[in-house]
Amino acid sequence: MNALFLILIFPGFLFLALFGLFAEFIDRKLYARMQNRQGPPWFQPLADFIKLLGKEDIVPDEANVRMFRLMPLFALTAVVSSIIYIPLWKTGALYSFSGDLVVVLYLLTLPTLTFFIGGWYSTSLYARIGSVRSLTQMFAYEVPLFMGLFSPALLADSWTLSDISRFYIDHPMYCFFNLIGFGVALVALLGKLEKAPFDIPEAETEIVAGTFTEYSGRLYAFFRLAIDIEMVVGASLLAAVFLPFGLKDEAAIGFLIYILKVVLVVFLLTLARTIFARLRIDQMVRFCWKYLVPLALLQLLIVLFLKGVLLQ
Amino acid sequence: MHNSHEHEHEFKIPLGPQHPALKEPESFSIALKGEKILGVDIRLGYNHRGIEKACEERTFLQDVYLLERICGICSHSHSTAYVQAVEEIAGLAVPPRALYIRTLIGELERVHSHFLWLGVAGHEIGFDTLLMYTWRDREIVMDLLAQLTGNRVNYGINTIGGVRRDIAPEQGKDILAGVATLEERTKYYIQIATEETTIIKRLSGVGIISKEDALRLGAVGPTARASGVDRDIRREDPYAAYAELDFDVITDDHCDVYGRTVVRLKELMESFKIIRQIVARIPDGPIAVRAPRKIPAGEAFSRYEAPRGEDVHYVKSNGGEKPERVKVRAPTLANVQTVKHMLKDRFLADMPIVVAAIDPCFSCTDRMVGIRRLDGEKKEILGWESLRSFSLGWHRARGFDVTIAEKRLHQLMEH
Numbered sequence: 001m002n003a004l005f006l007i008l009i010f011p012g013f014l015f016l017a018l019f020g021l022f023a024e025f026i027d028r029k030l031y032a033r034m035q036n037r038q039g040p041p042w043f044q045p046l047a048d049f050i051k052l053l054g055k056e057d058i059v060p061d062e063a064n065v066r067m068f069r070l071m072p073l074f075a076l077t078a079v080v081s082s083i084i085y086i087p088l089w090k091t092g093a094l095y096s097f098s099g100d101l102v103v104v105l106y107l108l109t110l111p112t113l114t115f116f117i118g119g120w121y122s123t124s125l126y127a128r129i130g131s132v133r134s135l136t137q138m139f140a141y142e143v144p145l146f147m148g149l150f151s152p153a154l155l156a157d158s159w160t161l162s163d164i165s166r167f168y169i170d171h172p173m174y175c176f177f178n179l180i181g182f183g184v185a186l187v188a189l190l191g192k193l194e195k196a197p198f199d200i201p202e203a204e205t206e207i208v209a210g211t212f213t214e215y216s217g218r219l220y221a222f223f224r225l226a227i228d229i230e231m232v233v234g235a236s237l238l239a240a241v242f243l244p245f246g247l248k249d250e251a252a253i254g255f256l257i258y259i260l261k262v263v264l265v266v267f268l269l270t271l272a273r274t275i276f277a278r279l280r281i282d283q284m285v286r287f288c289w290k291y292l293v294p295l296a297l298l299q300l301l302i303v304l305f306l307k308g309v310l311l312q
Numbered sequence: 313m314h315n316s317h318e319h320e321h322e323f324k325i326p327l328g329p330q331h332p333a334l335k336e337p338e339s340f341s342i343a344l345k346g347e348k349i350l351g352v353d354i355r356l357g358y359n360h361r362g363i364e365k366a367c368e369e370r371t372f373l374q375d376v377y378l379l380e381r382i383c384g385i386c387s388h389s390h391s392t393a394y395v396q397a398v399e400e401i402a403g404l405a406v407p408p409r410a411l412y413i414r415t416l417i418g419e420l421e422r423v424h425s426h427f428l429w430l431g432v433a434g435h436e437i438g439f440d441t442l443l444m445y446t447w448r449d450r451e452i453v454m455d456l457l458a459q460l461t462g463n464r465v466n467y468g469i470n471t472i473g474g475v476r477r478d479i480a481p482e483q484g485k486d487i488l489a490g491v492a493t494l495e496e497r498t499k500y501y502i503q504i505a506t507e508e509t510t511i512i513k514r515l516s517g518v519g520i521i522s523k524e525d526a527l528r529l530g531a532v533g534p535t536a537r538a539s540g541v542d543r544d545i546r547r548e549d550p551y552a553a554y555a556e557l558d559f560d561v562i563t564d565d566h567c568d569v570y571g572r573t574v575v576r577l578k579e580l581m582e583s584f585k586i587i588r589q590i591v592a593r594i595p596d597g598p599i600a601v602r603a604p605r606k607i608p609a610g611e612a613f614s615r616y617e618a619p620r621g622e623d624v625h626y627v628k629s630n631g632g633e634k635p636e637r638v639k640v641r642a643p644t645l646a647n648v649q650t651v652k653h654m655l656k657d658r659f660l661a662d663m664p665i666v667v668a669a670i671d672p673c674f675s676c677t678d679r680m681v682g683i684r685r686l687d688g689e690k691k692e693i694l695g696w697e698s699l700r701s702f703s704l705g706w707h708r709a710r711g712f713d714v715t716i717a718e719k720r721l722h723q724l725m726e727h
Contacts, residue, residue: 034441035440035441035444035445036444036445036448037444125323125325125326126325129325129344129660196438196439196440197438197510199438200661203438203661204332204333204438205332205333205435205436205438205664206333206660206661206663206664207325207660208331208332274441275441276439276510277434277437277438277439277442277508277510277511277513277514278437278438278439278510278514278661279510279513279514280513280514280659280661280662281347281659281661282347282659283513
């Protein structure tokens with residue numbers, strides 16, 4: 001019973017869904033305010049979700065029906081499962097084992113794969129171009145993202161997220177060694193969430209809605225919800241390994257600080273989306289390998305050096 | 313050229329007639345290999361409205377309002393080009409104050425058109441913040457136009473022989489205040505466009521057209537000027553009050569979309585300069601002369617530098633109340649040929665901005681030309697081949713054999 005509550009209500013599906021919709025609202029509202037617009041009311045993402053649920057599901061004749069219908073659920077499941085291993089406000093996650101950081105990263109890779117498969121099997125030309133683009137993009141941002149997230153793990157000498165948090169309780173100031181890694185991971189997260197300047201797989205003016213061109217109704221609603229939750233989970237992951245503040249506080253304050261940390265990451269993502277134009281796919285790949293990867297390597301070198309010199 | 317294996321990776325994607333990148337229906341069929349564009353097939357004709365023919369059914373005065381509706385963005389350009397042609401046929405001396413007011417509205421229109429373009433360009437490269445900012449600032453000039461003419465679009469200020477509304481001195485103050493704000497904003501946009509990395513990455517080197525190609529394909533307006541073609545009708549063949557005004561023609565040597573952006577932004581600064589001069593120097597006097605109902609027989613050709621380039625109107629009168637022929641050549645018709653050239657070997661992602669960079673107006677451009685056989689029983693529309701054979705026969709009957717010259721030319725080119 002308790003396990004069901006954890007999975008379905010808190011901090012599982014329901015909490016994540018509502019928090020995801022809230023994060024979408026924050027993103028849209030900030031985006032609008034920074035563009036000198038009014039922006040949507042707070043309930044708009046929820047209203048959009050409910051409206052989409054009520055719309056007809058249209059599956060293209062040529063599409064592989066089973067794959068087309070399964071992929072949104074797959075994406076949703078993957079992102080919701082990954083929250084289990086991420087410590088949210090106290091040091092311990094719901095469940096943890098040695099090396100769970102790697103599992104979380106792989107679970108977060110799954111949505112991109114579902115975008116690819118869903119887009120590919122919907123057989124629309126725009127969707128196929130979009131899905132190939134999201135896969136191409138994945139190969140560009142995944143490596144810097146992994147390397148960026150490994151630097152705190154190296155620092156804490158553990159591949160377990162809960163252990164990293166526990167390490168930070170003793171050394172809270174060490175998080176400032178990882179600022180470069182935070183930046184790299186943040187930019188890579190932009191790519192993972194397919195937000196401008198890396199919204200290439202959904203470039204509206206080129207390929208309509210990319211992967212999601214043929215999706216409508218409930219299926220599209222689930223895809224969108226999965227992306228919202230992915231944003232929250234990604235931000236939580238970054239907050240857990242790069243922003244270890246308020247870990248010692250009691251649950252209520254810790255929870256509030258956790259929310260603030262996620263909102264901060266969402267704000268940074270929105271800021272990037274506001275001030276940059278969309279890159280081309282070749283420019284994006286080049287940027288990731290030319291700048292992000294060396295920066296992540298530099299971060300790893302810094303951490304190794306610190307461990308060798310300071311922490312002896 | 314391509315072997316069969318390569319052909320497997322080629323596919324065609326339709327961009328249009330309905331597509332988020334396009335503001336009007338037109339169809340681009342793009343042959344792609346991966347992200348590379350192999351070729352583009354452009355098909356226009358979704359917007360044909362038969363305005364030229366409709367003009368022949370209306371009086372000269374009614375046509376002013378009809379032609380104004382060719383385009384929502386450069387409506388003043390079309391109506392001015394038309395009234396200029398009619399005034400030339402009728403031999404009307406338009407009062408100087410009217411000419412200044414026409415010029416003023418024309419420049420305000422250029423400002424709103426270039427601001428609009430900048431926003432659209434931002435949207436096409438996925439930079440919606442630029443769109444929101446420029447379209448907010450564009451409201452200033454739209455309000456000015458509404459205050460001066462009564463309308464935000466299709467101003468209805470031109471009439472044959474002058475203009476329909478005068479400008480009060482206090483309106484001059486409003487114009488200057490609006491222009492001052494816009495100038496500040498334009499400086500900011502120039503700074504953004506020339507310094508922001510992602511914008512430069514998306515614009516420079518994209519959609520290149522050399523000066524020679526721009527001339528050969530007959531490009532006009534900012535598209536030509538960004539390729540170093542120093543041509544502007546306001547200076548070459550001054551109309552309205554431009555002969556008395558001081559301004560520079562902006563050119564650029566980048567030859568790409570970045571150059572076109574810079575040219576448009578700098579042209580905005582020139583427009584502000586012109587508007588200030590007009591407000592300071594506008595002469596007193598009447599704003600229109602009475603135009604006759606029947607325009608004497610004759611024909612005239614009028615050129616106008618619209619925001620998108622040279623707009624040409626040809627009007628022929630047979631001495632009646634209605635024109636015998638009105639012919640419009642909108643700037644997009646001259647520029648659209650360059651698009652195919654610019655897209656060669658580019659990426660799919662460059663397609664929207666390259667098309668947008670000529671600032672296309674497809675409803676202005678859409679024409680239908682059908683040539684009917686007058687002899688013979690059937691009233692069929694002649695195709696290209698039959699037109700060609702007709703032309704060869706016509707010349708041969710008059711002692712020229714064009715095919716001989718053609719063959720000789722081919723021989724020369726082969727050697």
